[in-house]
Amino acid sequence: MNKIFIIIKREYLTRVKNKTFLLSTFLLPLVMVLFIGGSAYLGAKSIHQYKIAVKDESNLYKNKFDNSSAAFFSFVDDVNLGNYNEKKFDGVLMIYSSDKLTPDSVRLYSQKELGLATEGAVKKQLQKVNEEKLLLEKGVSRAIIDSIRSESENEDLLNFRSYRVKGFELKEGNKKIASIIGFVSGIIIYITLFIYGASVMRGVMEEKMNRIAEVMVSSVKPFQLMLGKIIGIAAVGLTQLLLWIVLIMILSSVLQAFVTPEMLQGAQQANEALPSASRNNTMILKMAEGAGFVASGVNWFAVISLFLFYFLGGYLFYAALFAAVGSVINEDPQEAQSLMLPITMPIIFGFIMLTSTIENPSGPLAFWGSVIPFTSPIVMMARVAGGVPESVPYWQLALSMVLLIGGFLFTTWLSAKIYRTGILMYGKKASWKEMLKWAFKKA
Amino acid sequence: MSTILEVQNLKKYFSSQKAVDDISFTLNKGSIFGLLGPNGAGKTTLIRMITGIFYPDAGTILLNGKKFDPVNDVIEIGYMPEERGLYKKMKVGEQAMYLAQLKGLSRQDAFNKVKLWFEKFEMGSWWNKKVEDLSKGMGQKLQFVTTVLHEPKLVILDEPFSGLDPVNSNLIKDEIYALAQKGTSIIFSTHRMEQVEEICDHIILVNKGNKILDGSVKEVKQKFKENIFNLELNEDHANYEHPSFHIVHQNKNELIVKIHDGYSGNDVLKHFMNQNKQIIAYHEILPSLNEIFIHLVEGTPAARQFETVNA
DSSP: OHHHHHHHHHHHHHHHTSHHHHHHHHHHHHHHHHHHHHHHHHHHHTOOOEEEEEEESSOSSTTOOOOOSSEEEEEOSSOOTTTTTTTTOSEEEEEOOOSSSSOSOEEEEESSOOOHHHHHHHHHHHHHHHHHHHHHHTTOOHHHHHHHHHHHTOHHHHOOOOEEEETTEEEEOOHHHHHHHHHHHHHHHHHHHHHHHHHHHHHHHHHHHTTOHHHHHTTSOHHHHHHHHHHHHHHHHHHHHHHHHHHHHHHHHHHHHHSOHHHHHHHHHHHHHSOHHHHTTOHHHHHHHHHTOOOOSOOHHHHHHHHHHHHHHHHHHHHHHHHHHHHHOOSOHHHHHHHHHHHHHHHHHHHHHHHHHHHOTTSHHHHHHHHSTTTHHHHHHHHHTTOTTTTSOHHHHHHHHHHHHHHHHHHHHHHHHHHHHHTTOOSSOOOHHHHHHHHHSOO | OOEEEEEEEEEEEOSSOEEEEEEEEEEETTOEEEEEOOTTSSHHHHHHHHTTSSOOSEEEEEETTEEOOTTTSGGGEEEEOSSOOOOTTSBHHHHHHHHHHHHTOOHHHHHHHHHHHHHHTTOGGGTTSBGGGSOHHHHHHHHHHHHHTTOOSEEEEESTTTTOOHHHHHHHHHHHHHHHHTTOEEEEEOSOHHHHHHHOSEEEEEETTEEEEEEEHHHHHHHTOOOEEEEEESOSOSOOOOTTEEEEEEETTEEEEEEOTTOOHHHHHHHHHHTTOOEEEEEEEOOOHHHHHHHHHTTSOSSOOOOOOOO
């Protein structure tokens, strides 16, 4: 036991004292915050009010369009495709005449890409006028339409909130923040699995190639050597995560001083103007909000402790496998590529599942992905952020945690057997078949 | 002399080879023991079982008369493998401290001993140097120090002189003698027969997983002697015909003769004395270990063939 501690200490200290550790620890949050801040800023700036000339041959829409932050409409008769540029318009909307209720066709022409926000604004105005016209035809008077409209758009009357029921207590829904937290923590686990898993593998390869392995195993059991390395690197990972959390908190509060509420609001509006299908993909905007989010309605204690559990569990599950692969590799890095593939594939699958779990945290894919230990560390984070037990029932969480613990005990046991043989084998690369043979032979 | 290590009927079969097939030997306290054998004979496997890296399939290992316990007995053993290395990025002093602590020394103990040995080998200025900055020979010295500094009772050295210049070879050779003087037993594995002849008290030769020779260097040489003698006369005109011997090689008055079975050296000497010749020198030529090694191993295939083992 004491020897494992000596190994852990060395693995930890040599890595933490390394310059690249300091560099990556301090630069990554800076890059991340700058990226988020930068995209929030650009998002706010990219909402441009385009000047749209409208030539309405049908005369159904004349002067009934409202201007918005994305589009400024001018009804002009002598505009056409040839001259709208000269007249300083960004685009021209042609509404062709028709005898029917609605015009045959509406076409929007422009030289530059006007963007989804502007197109959305145009569609919205067309729909509004159509709706109004239909209502009038059904005998609803203009006065009634106007009063309905002004009342329905009244913010006070609208007073929109979503609630989730938890016992007798009503809790304010925080879907957006939940999905940001879920996505970000899933991504962090995904990235760290690769970073620290590869670090374990490189450490094992170093020991084998430097020929120190045999010296080491004459003092300690191969299992102690492997476990010491895995735990040491886990401690490095936790240190780095902790530093990142602290740094990101400091940096984002600094950044918030520079990002004005108007900019965030602008970004928000742009997001809402988009059609719903593409809205889900605007992760950057969600993250932009994340930079300045208010921590209300999220059970931070549960989220952080589960994050640490799944970070450690996932790491331990994969680190042992990475160690086993590292132990069978000889000088050739090409070998590493082909042997790593079966390990990296499930991690990548987990990431793919993460994106669809964000959309549907209760579907069957989300369930299986968050229970099977190969993907659960990544996928479960997307679900628990929505709340326990609202989004994930207790039994599913418990099942997932038990399977993950059982999973890493199994991979550690399996890998230790491969490692023990592999670390002393020089000369030839072992195939998966041979590795399995080593794993299941007796000592 | 009491024994430190007793190996009884040790066996280790791999799926394609009987790496070690029923080997027994004993090692006395303070003796230097040569473990010889061609490449792939099973030496490394044998050593790995003695150091607790492998578990034997059958047989027992007794250390100090007690059954060898790989977990608690590592402090008694110092092993310098043939495939040896160091952590390149570590500082020399830290590396030595690390390996010493893994053997079970306390931090303070480790520090004192590392300091002592570094002074002895004039390595004091290396402490804060990185291992990757050391030359190969310097690295070897560091490895030797880390092998012996916890004062093990049994030191196992696999090709300890490979890559060392004569000055450093002698330094380590002297240290091996000094350790043996103090009662440390040393197992010395090598292909370099002249070193074995010089250093070892006792040797065993393994080939294809079996022990084919066991004894002191003197005994082994006696066993494989071919009754060949060097004989020097005062003049080279003599009658060389006699049933007791024949001449293997002659350079004027210097003869190398093989004495036939049933006769002794006295018969040969009498033959020349009866001719009134002066005998200037007469001594036996014993075979070198190199010759014995080649004689025993020759004829067996240079590399072991793979075989199917039903264990």
